[in-house]
Amino acid sequence: MDLQFENWGLISYQEALRKQTELVEKVAEENLPGYLVFCTHPPVVTLGRATKPGDVFAWSGETVEVSRGGRATYHGPSQLIVYPILNLTFARKGRKDREIVGYLRVFEEAIVDVLKTYGVQAQGRSLHKNPQTDAEADETGVWVGDRKLASLGIAVRKWVTFHGAAINLQYDPKAFVGMNPCGFTTETMTSLEQVLEAPVDVAQFSEKLRLKLLHIL
Numbered sequence: 001m002d003l004q005f006e007n008w009g010l011i012s013y014q015e016a017l018r019k020q021t022e023l024v025e026k027v028a029e030e031n032l033p034g035y036l037v038f039c040t041h042p043p044v045v046t047l048g049r050a051t052k053p054g055d056v057f058a059w060s061g062e063t064v065e066v067s068r069g070g071r072a073t074y075h076g077p078s079q080l081i082v083y084p085i086l087n088l089t090f091a092r093k094g095r096k097d098r099e100i101v102g103y104l105r106v107f108e109e110a111i112v113d114v115l116k117t118y119g120v121q122a123q124g125r126s127l128h129k130n131p132q133t134d135a136e137a138d139e140t141g142v143w144v145g146d147r148k149l150a151s152l153g154i155a156v157r158k159w160v161t162f163h164g165a166a167i168n169l170q171y172d173p174k175a176f177v178g179m180n181p182c183g184f185t186t187e188t189m190t191s192l193e194q195v196l197e198a199p200v201d202v203a204q205f206s207e208k209l210r211l212k213l214l215h216i217l
Contacts, residue, residue: 003086003214004032008039013064013075016041016083020162023085028158033090036213037083037164038206043076045179048153058178068163070140070153071183078172078191080206083164084217088156092217098159103217104140104152110212111142111150111167117208120144120195141165141182147190151182167209169193169200 044062048070055072095102108124142150150167168191176186
């Protein structure tokens with residue numbers, strides 16, 4: 001049995017979190033492989049467990065405290081949001097059962113592989129070297145040189161993952177304003193549109209990533 005895919009479209013962060021929680025319980029109780037969810041959110045900043053004072057200093061929009069790892073992260077309509085609700089008791093190629101770090105690396109690598117189809121050379125955390133002085137900044141995600149294109153942060157309950165990745169596809173000058181995303185400066189963040197210096201077909205990218213993740217997770 002494979003992961004089931006769901007596209008929630010534009011959905012409020014709080015509603016998406018509620019639906020994720022319901023799926024976590026369903027996957028755990030019925031011992032299912034899990035779900036792969038794509039969506040996008042109205043602008044919101046989520047505060048992970050490692051968020052520090054000063055990470056959000058002039059953001060005027062909604063903020064939500066969440067149980068995932070990592071620091072403050074922006075979510076908005078310029079991104080593709082990916083929520084794997086994954087049963088980690090199922091071993092898959094590239095990771096053992098109940099292996100959280102292995103799951104994160106496989107997740108990053110899937111995004112890296114899709115970016116290669118656009119001619120973009122990216123790296124996951126394991127290959128990226130932090131150019132900044134904040135040793136506690138959260139490097140988990142996908143990088144193009146010294147710019148961060150995707151942020152990852154997860155939580156695990158009953159060996160089922162939730163939360164996931166925010167992938168910056170389109171340029172939005174209002175994104176990341178008034179905060180230090182994942183402990184970095186706003187200027188550290190980039191988008192696929194900025195890297196390519198050309199518009200991005202969001203539906204095309206989403207389909208490539210959907211197929212990759214369903215194959216690898």
